[in-house]
Amino acid sequence: MDLILSTLLFCLHVVTVTCMFVDVVVDRYDIPRVCPREVQTEDFVRYHFNGTFFADGKQFDSSHDRGKAFISQVGLGRLIAGMDRGLQGMCVNEHRKITIPPHLAYGSIGTGGVIPPDAVLVYDVLLLDMWNTEDKVEIRTLGKPASCNRTTVASDFVRYHYNGTLLSGAAFDSSVSRNATYDTYLGQGDLIKGMDEGLLGMCVGERRVIIIPPFLAYGEIGHGTEVPPQATLVFEVLLVDVFNPKDDLIVEVKEVPEGCTRRTLKGDYIRYHYNGTFQDGTAFDSSHKRNNTYNTYIGMGYVIQGMDRALHGLCMREKRRITIPPHLAYGEEGVGDLIPGSAVLVFDIHVIDFHNTEDLVDIKVTHKPQECKVTSEADDLIQYRYNCSLMDGTLLYSSDHYDSPSITTLGADKVIPGLEEGLIGMCVGEKREVVVPPHWGHGENGAGGVPGSAVLFFELELVKLQKGVPEGFMFVWLGDAPDPLFPVMDLNGDKEVPLEEFSAFIFLQVKEGKGRLRPGVEVDAVIEEMFNNQDRNKDGKIVEDELKLQVDEESEQVRRDEL
């Protein structure tokens, strides 16, 4: 080129205006660093130019002045021969100076009074766009998520972000700057053809550059003030969301605990944790963050339709991923700033527990001693070991946290009814696992560390069992009481029974298995109180008449109402 240029200058120096040049002279004085494509014959081009005469530098034409880039096709004689040649190999955004001798321009005749005969023309050209009728939509994938369950197909509804630029890099539109995705159906002609095509086969989270030739974009008309006629469009696209109106729920079971015997049914009350995200992974809500389970009835329309269905057939502690299309979630409206319209929601749920108000206490015997004749019942004083957990395994309480196992009297309303139920009918050494629904436990409000409506899981072991006496009694006969009682009680037959004799009598009954004292109490004090009760006149001894009075009043059992 340098050689040609010096030839030209030399020639000019010698002959000035009428010198005949051999060829077009091209000065590529500004070439962009990246040039993916160069102009070839048959390419269409859109460019700006200033045309000046070489001789005096005067301007004869300018696309800038017209306010409109020039559009033509290269190499087919639609341009003056010098331009057909001079534009070859040009890059978009390149500036060139193309100097054209008259025999490759308007020759010795010139044109229309604008170009005089034998004029050497200088075109300063900035190439804005190029395309070819053979061009197709070009897709360059910039990034793809590792996992991709589905890719877009025609009739899908997609939500995506885009930055739209012309081939020159000039931005014409951006969803990002509007801070709202572009939402549309694919393959229904709602989009320009090239976009309808370029968005196919895409994963959520995938980023693409889609380059669309003008005839698959806005063509000869252009679009608004931003997209000129015959503009190639470059979209950088990020797919945010996709679903199809025909989509149903997708339920993926991630984890099912072993030994799941009961699964959720309509009408159950369920407590679960969830993380809610959009398909691109953006979180929108989480029960974990609130540190509270989400609680609801199943199948009663209290939650979005998709979730209501997805909550059926779950086990406690099960983990599922549930993907809900918008028509089964918040629809085209969305929810305020939280959920955009037409959003697909992905919930990772972890079931903590569920119950039905008809549920009973579920008792599973995990160990039964071979010798098991005596079992626990109401009024018995028992010692037991326990662990109390939530159904997800969170340990709430344990007797191991204390020095000795727990002690309670069954039937005395000392523990929650479900635990009471679980402790009945056990023999010493027996172990059980007991599931207690909330209406047998701490109810809707919970208590202490127990959340409201929580199902509780107990591991129980009966350590010690002392048969009891009914509520309100300190001593009971195990068979028929002696009748008459007084002669039997008066061990030495002197017609009166002092405390020592009374005490000896009671102990004798217990020893011989004829009677039972209330377990877990201070025996001597109890006997003394029993004695005082019988000793009506408080003279330190019971006589036959005093006892008769008592027997008439209270049947054969010795009653201690105040205890």
Ligand SMILES: [Ca+2]
């Ligand atoms: Ca006596």
Ligand SMILES: [Ca+2]
């Ligand atoms: Ca007396």
